[in-house]
Amino acid sequence: MLDGVPAEMSELPFRILPEVTELNRSFWTSGSSGALHFLACDDCGYMVHPPAPVCPRDLSKKLTPRPVSGRATVATFTINHQPWMPGPELPYVVAIVEIEEQPSLRLTTNIVGCAPEEVSVGMQVRVVFEHRPDPDGDDIWIPLFEPRSDGPAR
Amino acid sequence: MTQSSDEQIEKRSCISGIGQSEIGRRLYRDPLELTLDACIAAIADAGLTPRDIDGLSTYPGMAATPPGFSGAHATQVHDALRLELGWYGSGIETSGQLGSVVNACLAVGAGLANHVLCFRSVWEGSAQGSKGRKSAMAGAGRGGGFRASGIMEWTLPFYAPSAAVWVAMFAQRHFHQYGTTREQLAQIALNGRRNAQLNPAAIYREPMTIDDYFNARIISTPFCLFDCDVPADGATAVIVSRRERAGDLRRRPIRVEAVGTALRGRPSWDQFDDLSTMANRDAAAHLWTRTDLRPTDVDVAQLYDGFSFLTLSWIEALGFCPIGEGGRFIEGGGRIARDGELPINTHGGQLSAGRLHGYGFLHEACVQLWHEGGDRQVANRPEVAVAAAGGGNTCGCMLLVRE
Numbered sequence: 078m079l080d081g082v083p084a085e086m087s088e089l090p091f092r093i094l095p096e097v098t099e100l101n102r103s104f105w106t107s108g109s110s111g112a113l114h115f116l117a118c119d120d121c122g123y124m125v126h127p128p129a130p131v132c133p134r135d136l137s138k139k140l141t142p143r144p145v146s147g148r149a150t151v152a153t154f155t156i157n158h159q160p161w162m163p164g165p166e167l168p169y170v171v172a173i174v175e176i177e178e179q180p181s182l183r184l185t186t187n188i189v190g191c192a193p194e195e196v197s198v199g200m201q202v203r204v205v206f207e208h209r210p211d212p213d214g215d216d217i218w219i220p221l222f223e224p225r226s227d228g229p230a231r
Numbered sequence: 232m233t234q235s236s237d238e239q240i241e242k243r244s245c246i247s248g249i250g251q252s253e254i255g256r257r258l259y260r261d262p263l264e265l266t267l268d269a270c271i272a273a274i275a276d277a278g279l280t281p282r283d284i285d286g287l288s289t290y291p292g293m294a295a296t297p298p299g300f301s302g303a304h305a306t307q308v309h310d311a312l313r314l315e316l317g318w319y320g321s322g323i324e325t326s327g328q329l330g331s332v333v334n335a336c337l338a339v340g341a342g343l344a345n346h347v348l349c350f351r352s353v354w355e356g357s358a359q360g361s362k363g364r365k366s367a368m369a370g371a372g373r374g375g376g377f378r379a380s381g382i383m384e385w386t387l388p389f390y391a392p393s394a395a396v397w398v399a400m401f402a403q404r405h406f407h408q409y410g411t412t413r414e415q416l417a418q419i420a421l422n423g424r425r426n427a428q429l430n431p432a433a434i435y436r437e438p439m440t441i442d443d444y445f446n447a448r449i450i451s452t453p454f455c456l457f458d459c460d461v462p463a464d465g466a467t468a469v470i471v472s473r474r475e476r477a478g479d480l481r482r483r484p485i486r487v488e489a490v491g492t493a494l495r496g497r498p499s500w501d502q503f504d505d506l507s508t509m510a511n512r513d514a515a516a517h518l519w520t521r522t523d524l525r526p527t528d529v530d531v532a533q534l535y536d537g538f539s540f541l542t543l544s545w546i547e548a549l550g551f552c553p554i555g556e557g558g559r560f561i562e563g564g565g566r567i568a569r570d571g572e573l574p575i576n577t578h579g580g581q582l583s584a585g586r587l588h589g590y591g592f593l594h595e596a597c598v599q600l601w602h603e604g605g606d607r608q609v610a611n612r613p614e615v616a617v618a619a620a621g622g623g624n625t626c627g628c629m630l631l632v633r634e
Contacts, residue, residue: 126502
């Protein structure tokens with residue numbers, strides 16, 4: 078199995094998927110390349126998330142998907158015990174992580190690959206994609222995060 | 232810097248009447264009827280008739296989801312009472328639930344109307360029925376074809392459909408950054424329940440102990456069941472009048488001293504610049520720039536508790552204590568009790584009195600300023616109250632003074 082690529086879809090629990098649009102396609106599908114991508118301004122470099130047609134810093138419309146390392150830090154989290162929807166095994170962790178290259182850019186995500194009680198604020202994590210094939214459209218790669226030893230990129 | 236001035240438009244407005252419908256966990260009554268019950272009560276309370284009402288404002292207005300979130304649209308009330316309006320408006324994209332009341336203040340200040348009927352109506356209890364709150368979650372029951380879009384695009388795919396999960400993460404950050412504890416947070420729920428025991432209209436009135444709190448099931452850490460409000464049915468209405476028209480009114484109105492509507496951070500839960508505060512930081516700071524009164528002048532505070540942590544966050548945002556000190560401020564519960572230095576949520580809050588979604592706090596602020604709280608009335612005739620509603624990226628607040 079490739080690093081970060083989970084087992085067959087048939088083994089994956091129910092998960093609501095995003096509606097893919099021209100604007101967000103690079104975010105939700107770029108996991109196929111193995112790297113998380115954000116829309117970045119060609120002029121000033123600022124990464125714009127959620128995706129928008131204009132850079133809020135310099136109002137440039139020249140935005141291009143850019144890969145990042147996938148490294149992030151847990152800014153906060155919660156261990157959810159409530160069965161809001163079918164799918165996940167309880168309890169599970171919902172977290173907000175800060176992207177290493179631009180810490181003000183955050184993602185709400187799930188922390189996987191460790192027990193819920195091992196998650197802490199400040200924990201170093203890296204992206205791992207859950208591949209959701211879609212026979213009718215774009216395959217979606219859900220960016221989840223797992224613990225990493227705090228060293229150079231692996 | 233204080234910019235307070237008699238020219239500030241909200242100071243030309245006042246609250247002249249309040250009303251509430253029957254309130255219950257699940258009433259299975261027509262939500263429009265509940266709404267009209269509250270509206271008619273508020274109009275009468277002000278000493279007015281529907282003919283006098285020339286403005287109409289509500290939150291959120293036309294909204295199909297989540298189920299029961301909007302008990303009536305502006306248009307329905309407009310027509311049901313055959314109102315003749317100089318100004319009206321509704322919507323969810325405003326400074327929290329009280330944004331709709333602020334809009335009414337602006338309308339009367341601008342001379343577009345003299346007496347604005349404002350209402351907030353929910354029937355989430357009945358609408359969800361026995362299916363539970365998860366039935367109200369976006370995407371629920373829609374099968375594999377449903378796709379998340381809008382703001383839910385960034386939370387639903389991660390099994391985070393509820394504000395309980397989102398607010399829990401802010402609470403967790405506060406716990407981490409400032410050492411806030413569940414024992415401290417429990418005081419919001421316990422204080423609400425103590426006050427609800429003296430409020431005949433409250434939904435949950437049986438005593439709650441700290442052991443009850445710690446024995447309750449966890450929803451999403453650090454929140455247990457008692458940190459989360461519960462869907463309910465009920466409507467609340469207030470009349471905002473032009474102060475020059477006080478002669479029309481049955482009793483001395485409550486002056487709107489200042490409002491706070493600012494949202495300076497990103498309008499987002501997870502992209503907001505500081506995860507230990509929320510939009511209430513901006514709304515509250517804004518309020519204090521529009522008055523010469525200070526936090527120490529406030530006699531009673533009605534602070535949104537859709538989740539317990541939101542009240543703590545409002546306490547800090549409004550400057551009743553420094554940011555980060557909220558846990559210690561409420562520790563033991565004495566300071567925020569009815570006989571404490573800052574009585575909070577004297578009707579029981581949404582946690583115990585029912586999730587009336589924002590307007591319940593404004594209603595109770597008026598009850599206390601009119602000294603009509605009965606068994607739960609705060610002593611020493613309070614003269615200044617703050618009402619605050621909302622959490623996350625939508626917040627608004629009002630400072631009210633007994634004339």
